Amino acid sequence: LKSPYAGGHLEVIVGPMFSGKSEELIRRVTRALIARQRVQVFKPALDDRYHESAVASHAGRTVGAVAVRDVADIRAHLSGEAALLQAQTDMPQVVGIDEVQFFGADLVPLALALADAGVRVILAGLDLDFRAEPFGCMPDLLARAESVEKLTAICTTCGAPATRSQRLIGGQPARFDDPVVLVGAQESYEARCRLHHEVTY
Ligand code: ADP
Incomplete structure (x- = not known):
């Protein structure tokens, strides 16, 4: 799968509810899987443990994901795997995260560290809250991303x-x-x- 970027980078998908953010994340992740790339997808969990789950769009398409409580859980899951596999080459090539607005500001340094380490990071979430005010760490991520897709x-x-x-x-x-x-x-x-x-x- 040819990427226009030489190494790791940050792609952000934003828009209001029902704009197809999850659909677009699923589309990009599915293409990476077809290209046999190592992919890990995360989303916020409603309960307080991480577990196997899926990102689902309103139209019903899904892709496997790990539901996590917070950014520390994402880190634990990534580094846990890396430690187990004992090699940089077993790190994911693509990391996708849905509902990014529900994570704290500590998502920003993690996304940047992954991109700096050569990972294609795909983030999807709401740019605005219900008051139409910028949502959480999203403005920061939008400013730092190589690619931004704003859906309606x-x-x-x-x-x-x-x-x-x-x-x-x-x-x-x-x-x-x-x-x-x-x-x-x-x-x-x-x-x-x-x-x-x-x-x-
Ligand atoms: P998001 O992740 O942005 O909330 P999804 O990818 O889950 O969006 O769902 C997008 C799908 O929702 C559309 O393809 C369409 O089938 C459906 N949908 C329902 N209501 C609307 C709406 N008002 N505008 C656009 N799509 C809608």
Whole structure:
């Protein structure tokens, strides 16, 4: 698989919910697997242990992944494997990570270290939170990446390209200062364009 980059590098895939970020990550990872490259895929776990899992798109495609609690878990998994296999050549050639916005700022130095060590790092996640504010470490990753793909979804109100994720609580637009986790509330998300994205203050 020919890469336009000579060595390791950082590819970032961003956009709102339903924009096809997971689909695009799965497409790139599948091509690397077809090329018989050593690939490892990670995603955040909902419980607090790491386990075998899969990245799945809303349309139903999947690729095997390890669900991890945090960046330290990713490090442990990578270095654990390297120590076991006792050779640099057994390190993955491609590392994919989905839902990057849920990891802490310590994901940045890990992604950079992997890219510096020759790994093709593919990161997918939300660029904006439900308030349309930059999400966590994503601005930093976007600035440092060799390649950025910004995807759009379809606005559920007007059908235009959607760049934002609308958070609804009991069917109503969420408030700017609503907590990220609302106990007992019925919460959902829709893709919206700039015009139809609403935040209540
Ligand atoms: P993401 O990872 O960005 O949330 P996925 O790759 O999981 O996106 O899913 C993208 C798929 O979601 C699309 O290919 C389409 O089948 C479906 N979909 C559902 N609602 C929408 C929407 N409003 N706009 C675009 N795609 C949508």
